[in-house]
Amino acid sequence: MANIASVLKSEIARLARREIRSELASLRKASSQHRSTIAALRREVEQLRKQVRSSGKATRAAPAATEESVQRRFRSAGVAVHRKRLGLSAADYGALVGVSGQTIYHWEEGQRPRAAQLQALAAVRGIGKREAAQRLAALADKAPKKPAVKKPAAKKRPRRS
Structure with missing residues (x-):
């Protein structure tokens, strides 16, 4: 007959693996959701940066040119x-x-x-x-x-x- 200690040890290990599997599944699911959210936010940030760049170029008005601020060319x-x-x-x-x-x-x-x-x-x-x-x-x-x-x-x- 098998030793009761080894049977208890194997049963505890089996239950622990089962609990860990269920916890890891929920963690993996949450991690996957976080990664997809981060990717969506990165895409949105990049899109907003492009909009800022394009709107900055289109609406950038020349400041009033004063005598000191005029950039002179020299040849x-x-x-x-x-x-x-x-x-x-x-x-x-x-x-x-x-x-x-x-x-x-x-x-x-x-x-x-x-x-x-x-x-x-x-x-x-x-x-x-x-x-x-x-x-x-x-x-x-x-x-x-x-x-x-x-x-x-x-x-x-x-x-x-």
């Missing part, structure tokens, strides 16, 4: 062409813009001006030869005249033999 060749069209030297063109002639040469070679300088360049871009000449004359009138200072004659040094 080095454009500066050179405009300066030559006005018939000005780099120093004169620089005086109109408010920078040195050397800076104009740098811009024509490809260096990019700062934002404040871009605004000054944009202001000068719309003028013609006559207005450029008038502005240069006005700048020359405003500039303080420097007195001519003669350099003292260099002393002659005796030659060494």
Whole structure:
């Protein structure tokens, strides 16, 4: 005859497996439902993101352009062409813009001006030869005249033999 302890042990194991199976079935069913709900929510979120992107593009109105917020484009060749069209030297063109002639040469070679300088360049871009000449004359009138200072004659040094 079988040992009563081994019979009880096998019966307890069988009942435990049965209980676990019934609990696992309900957990598997709940887990499956949660996964399908999560997938549906992900699809909905993606659809809403697409709607936001498309509505943002369609209804995006350009903000009122103020003088500071305008994004200026810069082309080095454009500066050179405009300066030559006005018939000005780099120093004169620089005086109109408010920078040195050397800076104009740098811009024509490809260096990019700062934002404040871009605004000054944009202001000068719309003028013609006559207005450029008038502005240069006005700048020359405003500039303080420097007195001519003669350099003292260099002393002659005796030659060494």
